Amino acid sequence: MTQTDAAPRQTLTQKLANPTRFMQLSGTLMPWFAGAAAALIVYAMYLAFFVAPEDYQQGQTVKIMFIHVPAAWLGMMGYALIAISSFGYLVFRHPLADVSAKAAAPIGAAFTFLALATGSLWGKPMWGTYWVWDARLTSMLILLFLYFGLMALRSAVDDEAMAGKLCAVLGLVGVTILPIIKFSVDWWNTLHQPASVIRMDGPTIHSDLLWPLLISALGFSLLFFALHMKGMRNEILRRRLKSLTMAEVDRARSVSAAAAG
Amino acid sequence: MTTFWTLLKRDLLLQAREGGALGTALGFYLIVVTMMPLGLGPDLNLLSRIAPGVLWIALLLSALLSLPRIFEADDEDGSLEVMATGELPLELAAAAKALAHWISTGIPLALLAPVLGLLLNLELRAYPALVATMLAGTPAISFLGSAGAALTLRARRGGLLLALLVLPLYIPTLIFGIAAISAATGGPSGFQASFLILAAISLFSLVVGPFAAAAAIRFQTQ
Amino acid sequence: MDLGPHAAFIWASYGIYVAVLALLIGWLVWEGRRIRSRLEDLESRGVARRSRVSREGDQGR
Numbered sequence: 001m002t003q004t005d006a007a008p009r010q011t012l013t014q015k016l017a018n019p020t021r022f023m024q025l026s027g028t029l030m031p032w033f034a035g036a037a038a039a040l041i042v043y044a045m046y047l048a049f050f051v052a053p054e055d056y057q058q059g060q061t062v063k064i065m066f067i068h069v070p071a072a073w074l075g076m077m078g079y080a081l082i083a084i085s086s087f088g089y090l091v092f093r094h095p096l097a098d099v100s101a102k103a104a105a106p107i108g109a110a111f112t113f114l115a116l117a118t119g120s121l122w123g124k125p126m127w128g129t130y131w132v133w134d135a136r137l138t139s140m141l142i143l144l145f146l147y148f149g150l151m152a153l154r155s156a157v158d159d160e161a162m163a164g165k166l167c168a169v170l171g172l173v174g175v176t177i178l179p180i181i182k183f184s185v186d187w188w189n190t191l192h193q194p195a196s197v198i199r200m201d202g203p204t205i206h207s208d209l210l211w212p213l214l215i216s217a218l219g220f221s222l223l224f225f226a227l228h229m230k231g232m233r234n235e236i237l238r239r240r241l242k243s244l245t246m247a248e249v250d251r252a253r254s255v256s257a258a259a260a261g
Numbered sequence: 262m263t264t265f266w267t268l269l270k271r272d273l274l275l276q277a278r279e280g281g282a283l284g285t286a287l288g289f290y291l292i293v294v295t296m297m298p299l300g301l302g303p304d305l306n307l308l309s310r311i312a313p314g315v316l317w318i319a320l321l322l323s324a325l326l327s328l329p330r331i332f333e334a335d336d337e338d339g340s341l342e343v344m345a346t347g348e349l350p351l352e353l354a355a356a357a358k359a360l361a362h363w364i365s366t367g368i369p370l371a372l373l374a375p376v377l378g379l380l381l382n383l384e385l386r387a388y389p390a391l392v393a394t395m396l397a398g399t400p401a402i403s404f405l406g407s408a409g410a411a412l413t414l415r416a417r418r419g420g421l422l423l424a425l426l427v428l429p430l431y432i433p434t435l436i437f438g439i440a441a442i443s444a445a446t447g448g449p450s451g452f453q454a455s456f457l458i459l460a461a462i463s464l465f466s467l468v469v470g471p472f473a474a475a476a477a478i479r480f481q482t483q
Numbered sequence: 484m485d486l487g488p489h490a491a492f493i494w495a496s497y498g499i500y501v502a503v504l505a506l507l508i509g510w511l512v513w514e515g516r517r518i519r520s521r522l523e524d525l526e527s528r529g530v531a532r533r534s535r536v537s538r539e540g541d542q543g544r
Contacts, residue, residue, distance in 0.1 A: 060489065061487070061489045061492060061493060067497065068496070118500065121496045125492050146429055148425060149425050153416065156417045156422050157416050157417075165480040166412050166477055169473050169480075173408060174430075177429075177469070181432055183433070184432060187440070188436045191448075227507065231511055233515065237518045238514075241525070
């Protein structure tokens with residue numbers, strides 16, 4: 001089949017590079033994602049509270065796992081998303097990559113915080129203390145610091161375009177050092193706790209508990225993407241607003257200069 | 262490559278002439294270490310147990326103080342833009358400046374540490390490990406720190422922001438530095454393994470730091 | 484529903500989850516509305532958009 005139209009076929013990312021196209025596409029997709037997310041989350045909660053059994057070790061507190069573990073996964077996925085966006089921005093100059101990174105940061109940070117909060121509340125009945133320096137909680141805490149760093153850098157640089165580029169560099173530095181940080185925290189943890197193996201989800205997960213966990217994870221992931229799309233849409237509109245406002249200021253200025261001159 | 266060495270010598274000379282900065286960092290190191298017993302009590306047994314950790318953490322904080330200087334002066338008088346567009350690749354220029362920081366600040370701090378160890382009743386057999394790990398770990402501090410300094414060069418609240426950005430990156434160095442010292446004093450794991458990992462992290466930072474710093478400088482001077 | 488002796492922790496976990504997500508969603512929605520209303524404000528004052536006139540891009544929330 002020969003291609004006779006003038007425009008060459010575009011890849012998906014090329015198509016999405018146009019903000020207006022992105023607004024159209026996300027406008028259709030977002031309600032579906034949000035709806036599916038809501039449905040799955042409700043179903044997962046039903047399973048968690050009315051179907052899933054007690055854990056023989058942890059009793060009912062295992063129910064916290066159904067929201068703690070997805071939050072931890074999403075905190076990490078958020079940072080991976082920022083890393084990919086940063087790469088796309090620096091290497092391919094993809095126009096919406098910076099928008100993606102900026103939108104993902106608060107959402108990822110929120111889920112990381114939730115992982116820490118629910119982990120702490122889970123820890124108290126399990127180990128008797130609100131905070132324990134186990135490898136995974138400690139890594140989550142450091143991840144939260146990395147998120148804070150990104151958000152702080154973006155707000156500390158006045159020039160928005162430059163802020164985006166600097167955050168992209170920081171994002172890539174962070175993602176290269178993150179595995180090293182996790183490795184070192186794991187090492188540190190085994191050094192100081194040679195005997196017990198503390199795992200937040202128990203040595204093995206029984207399938208009765210696994211199923212609600214997976215549904216919950218899927219539901220909250222869809223929610224993440226829906227919120228990310230919403231954040232990107234907000235950012236695109238905000239930039240549009242800003243450029244229109246500045247254009248209007250310029251025009252008013254030139255009009256008054258012409259009137260005075 | 263001669264430009265690399267010229268740049269290195271120039272930076273070292275500037276640091277030497279402006280001696281105050283090193284003195285401040287060393288003084289800060291001394292003060293922070295002194296505050297530990299004041300805050301935690303003079304029990305020598307306790308102090309000797311926490312000495313490696315205290316010495317390492319205080320070193321990190323003291324190094325943090327001197328990081329902004331790496332690029333500030335050159336940014337102010339426009340030399341940074343010249344470097345960004347000059348013959349020597351900016352990555353190498355950034356590396357030269359980070360190396361100068363290590364030589365002029367990192368090494369002195371690492372050599373002061375054993376003296377401060379006396380204040381904290383550090384175990385005798387820990388001294389060689391202390392100096393060795395600090396000499397091996399401070400390059401990571403200078404090179405990763407230089408990336409942070411470049412990123413926050415023109416940001417508001419630059420100094421505080423720098424600390425927030427860079428301290429998480431220092432965690433692996435801290436953990437393996439302490440692990441090596443505690444191995445030397447009879448702790449669980451082997452000294453060699455921790456030391457080699459510490460050195461590997463520093464080598465890794467020799468690459469990541471300058472590349473990140475150069476990218477950050479380019480964005481801000483174009 | 485008997486959630487055992489540590490029920491308070493379970494409720495607290497789910498509670499904080501709901502609270503944080505509600506804040507996040509609320510903030511995103513509120514920001515969106517605020518920006519949209521200011522954009523409409525500008526457009527009603529006749530500030531033209533530089534790209535093509537068609538408004539289809541904005542439909543669909």
